[in-house]
Amino acid sequence: MQVENQASRKSSLAVAPRSSLNLADEVQTLLTRLTATDEEFVQSVNVQLRRSPTVVLFTKDQIADIRTFCSKESNSSLRSVLSFDRTFNLSSLFVTVMVFRQLKVVRKKTQESPIFVGPLMLHGDGKYETYNHFFSTVNGALHGCGIDFNEFRILDSVVTGSDEETALVNAASTVFASAGQLYCMIHCKDNVRHHLTSVGMAVGVRETILSKLFGSNGVADAHDDIEEENRTTELLQFVRQQNADVSVCLVKKNKYFCQSCWRPSRGDWCQ
Helix, strand or coil, X not given: CHHHHHHCCCHHHCCCCHHHCCHHHHHHHHHHHCCCCCCCCEEEEECCCCCCCEEEECCHHHHHHHHHHHCCCCCCCCCXXXXXXXXXXXXXXXXXXXXXXXXXXXXXXXXXXXEEEEEEEEECCCCHHHHHHHHHHHHHHHHHCCCCCCCCCCCCCEECCCCCCHHHXXXXXXHCCCCCEEEEHHHHHHHHHHHHHHCCCCHHHHHHHHHHHHCCCCHHHCCCXXXXXXXXXXXXXXXXXXXXXXXXXXXXHHXXXXXXXXXXXXXXXXX
16 A cells, blocks of 8 residues: 555656666666655665665655554554565565554454555665665664654564575664564575475475474474473484484574564465
């Protein structure tokens, strides 16, 4: 809905046909928009030596929504995880998107709260400096909403990169230092499956390990420390019978899986 609303704005971002523009022309157009009195969406255009330009996009309403739903000041019944992830294959540039659930309303058909789009960044690389600029710009806007830096926290459960992208995670940790970090369960499971496949694990054994890790009775779904320990023991006993190298890997990663994975609900962004 928000994307459609932005797309339907009056032609304040009107430019020449795509075929007549190169990247430099497009950046110049965006830079011009920064001085326009009616501009409310283009917030930052960052151009540096031998680096792809980055463009940060959001509205005041989106920032206000983050304050409403994703800070420690939020009512506990309305709190949402603020998640962000880099998308691929949309254009020649990447798009990193922040999303959250609007828990004040529900859809009639699914009875689930809708996912709202937050701030966006268009960028050409996945470097730490690029993500740091994005998060810092958003954080600066939050300050502009009258939020004291020491008082604002994006909960204790921020999804800082559903695919464990190092640069994204590190930049979020730097800018939102007081926030906790979670990783999407779906992507964690995919990463484990990829690793087990790359080391030549038999399909049946691989799927059993994934079930013991991420299934309904898996380690990551344990309800307390005792249950976690018991399920971990069972998992590692099975794994050691199959492949010692993978066993070592899982021992090192076990606490990470159990404490840092977020299981998105049906229809969530990363799905």
